[in-house]
Amino acid sequence: MNNSFDFSNFSRQSPKGILVIYTNLIYKVIRVTWLLLFLILKDFSKVFSIVGNYIYLGLVVLLLLLLARAYLIYKNFQFKIADERFILKQGILKKTTTSIPFHRIQNINFKQNIIQQIIGVFEVSVETAGSKKTEIAIKALSLEKAEALKELISKNTQFNQHPTEKDETKPLIKIGIKELFKVSLTENHLQNLVLFLAIILGFFQQIEQIVSSLGDTALFDGFIEESTNALSASFFLVTVLLFFLTFIALMSSFVKIFLIHFNLTTYLKDDSFEINQGLFTKKTTILKKQKVQNITVSTNPLKRFIGIYFITFKQAVSGKVNVKKNKLIRIVGCKAEQVAIIKQRLFDATDVENEEKKYPDGYYKRRMFIWVFLFITILYSFLYLIFQQIEILYSTVFVFPFIIFLILKKVKKRFYKITETMLLLGSGLLETHHTYFEIFKVQNIKMKQTIFQKRSNVADLILQTASGKIKIPCIQFKDAIEIYNHTLYKVETSKTSWM
Structure with missing residues (x-):
């Protein structure tokens, strides 16, 4: 020292x-x-x-x-x-x-x-x-x-x-520029594109105000009208514009990821993770292992295709804290073997990963179909009343199959695995999230059952941890009782510190 x-x-x-x-x-x-x-x-x-x-x-x-x-x-x-x-x-x-x-x-x-x-x-x-x-x-x-x-x-x-002595002299994880570029490809480019267009519109409004102050708006309006007509009449210009906007969205994502996560390096020192990252604003976070409440490993089809995963560490938070900004620590661009190392350093997840997946009862899928189609029906009714055009309903030919596909994907990704000490929860829609946490870290557990769930003999389990709530929806009542009693037993008998 x-x-x-x-x-x-x-x-x-x-x-x-x-x-x-x-x-x-x-x-x-x-x-x-x-x-x-x-x-x-x-x-x-x-x-x-x-x-x-x-x-x-x-x-x-x-x-x-x-x-x-x-x-x-x-x-x-x-x-x-x-x-x-x-x-x-x-x-x-x-x-x-x-x-x-x-x-x-x-x-x-x-x-x-x-x-x-x-x-x-x-x-x-x-x-x-x-x-x-x-x-x-x-x-x-x-x-x-x-x-x-x-x-x-x-x-x-x-x-x-x-x-x-330090546990590790070499980085546990080191994310290079190549991996950061892969991460940027999987970002929300639509959000960046909308932001870019908002900046462009703001710029044109400023130009218009300047021209208006000079007292010659006719020339500016004529230029805008000629440019719009030329663009709408030329398929080539429209194609070039789309490629340009796509390129801008990709580059803005890469710049944002590069500035935030530049030289992302993770070390294991004694019982702590040290995470270094940043270009203009360099940041080092020292994260005590025993204070990690749970981790979530996230991916999606594109991330999985290029072989990267995100790991999110969740710690104890106050209910009034903005979790997204203040308490989440994330390592981006990890490979599968690096994810395995992180899990191994925190806890032994081998047994829970080898368990068989257990899915919510069929009531969960039926409930989602009912609520989603009720919402779609109300939405199309309002649209028809506003525009008075039957052609609006034609889009249901594409919308309904897409909605069905999303619901089935969400149901398939919602599962849980449980052992004596660990719980693994799966969730997601377009993305896939696997949340790992040790049962003894649960602070309290609630079992909820509506009158409709009672008829189907299912219940929701809500596990309150120091990092927030984790929900297991619509499982068989006997399974819910078993998990409820097992969780209470592990919490009461465990002597391990979770903070």
Whole structure:
């Protein structure tokens, strides 16, 4: 262990943190006042002629006030480690002290944005289970001090212990550019295409406003009309445009994936996973294995064809937390053997994977058909009443077979496998999701049965874990009772820590 830093006494972050805090404050001000800035820039010459000097004076005063605030935040931000607790003091007028025991720390994140990379510092953030946001964020630490702090917290050790050997010296998983390109091919290109078209439309609206301010809109309208007529009359131009839009969608997906997941590398260190990724904003996440509530392995026909899978780690969350943004940790572009290694490191899933699949009762499929076709019937009734054209109903020739196909696919992918210690759940529609979790991590279990389910002798099981609810729908009542009793028994008798 790195003992070159004394964390037992209060210390501050690097003085370079003043610059990081300062730029962050400026960004927040711009984000709040961007509409006002846009209005000023739009009519800058008119505004400047009236209050030009006051604008410059106000800008200087604002920047000085933000600089003073950044310095005070830096000066009053102090932290130390004592009695296996992280203690933080902060605040300018309202002083607060935060104390977090090591055992409550869920994961440790390292980040470097462009400013932090230029000045050579790291942001270290500490998250706990159930918190709405990052509880501790140290904006600027040197690499050596950040590594020492990370090692101390992640190992939950005292200061006088000797260093331990790492479990792995080589990366457990390393995702290269080729794999990232494969990942980008499987992204939601339609969403990117819609975003691109929205930007283009916004650009043309800005051009139209500028031309309108110059008082000559006829020329611009004529140009748009001629271009539209030429495009609609030429099959070649339409084909080129479609290829261009497809290329833009593919490239935007690749750029997004490349920026977020660049140099994605996963290490196993002691009992923690260390996940590094990012280009402009580099991020390192330290994930304790015992704090992982469950994992989901996802794929789809295209991903399966090119041989990649996504692994999503789920941790304990608060009900008020946005799970998608704050608590999900994902490794993209994994190969089948890499998925097997991750599962092996977390738990032994061999037995549960060898079990026979058990599917929901036929009631589940019947219920889906009834609700979906009821919705389709109501939708087409409204469409017919609005447009008064019988031709609208012709589309049902294609819609209904497609809906039937999707329902059958969803039913086929919904299954469960259970052993003494593990539960494997399958779900999905176009994608396939396999969720693995250990039964002793269930916090409570509910069995629900509507009057219609009671007639068919089926019930729903809802398992509440620290990462959210997991549902097994419409299984035979006797099977539900058996799983219910077995789960309660394992939860009550297990002595293994799940946090």
